[in-house]
Amino acid sequence: MVKNLNKDQFKNLKEFFPVESEFNFVMRKVIFPYDYVDSITKLAETSLPPKDAFYSGLKGEGITDEDVKHEKKG
16 A cells, blocks of 8 residues: 555654655565575574575575665664
8 A cells, every 4th residue: 555655745754754774675575585484583683584484485585785784774
């Protein structure tokens, strides 16, 4: 549903993130290592798993270096 909206329609969110770079950061889709998380203990890990852990068997693809850099910022 959010894809149907343009950035100007996120008025409340823009109040919390008035700086354009911060707003763009929070608007970006988050990646999640679905195939990697096969037990509840992995959800308790406090560091980002390695890049290859984000490979999706369903999609048959991994993530980009840019995705990794973005996740490390968050």
